[in-house]
Amino acid sequence: MILNIKVFNGFTGLMGKIGSMxxxxxxxxxxxxxxxxxxxxxxxxxxxxxxxxxxxNGILVGSFNKDIIKNxxxxxxxxxxxxxxxxxxxx
Numbered sequence: 001m002i003l004n005i006k007v008f009n010g011f012t013g014l015m016g017k018i019g020s021m022x023x024x025x026x027x028x029x030x031x032x033x034x035x036x037x038x039x040x041x042x043x044x045x046x047x048x049x050x051x052x053x054x055x056x057n058g059i060l061v062g063s064f065n066k067d068i069i070k071n072x073x074x075x076x077x078x079x080x081x082x083x084x085x086x087x088x089x090x091x
Contacts, residue, residue, distance in 0.1 A: 033049055
């Protein structure tokens with residue numbers, strides 16, 4: 001009975017060490033998954049990796065894009081004027 005408890009305690013200690021190592025290395029695994037997971041993973045996971053990378057790229061590029069027109073009262077007046085000119089030219 002004492003031998004069984006020692007073996008069980010050793011196993012749980014080993015599992016604890018493996019679990020803590022996986023938790024410590026999980027950021028590296030996530031970066032590898034996003035960076036090049038679509039090259040070696042099977043279909044559902046490769047699609048998820050590519051979509052995640054494209055979404056992150058879109059967010060980063062969109063946050064630095066200064067050409068986006070903000071929708072405020074000044075831009076609305078300009079667009080209203082352009083719409084009126086187009087409508088008048090079509091008549």
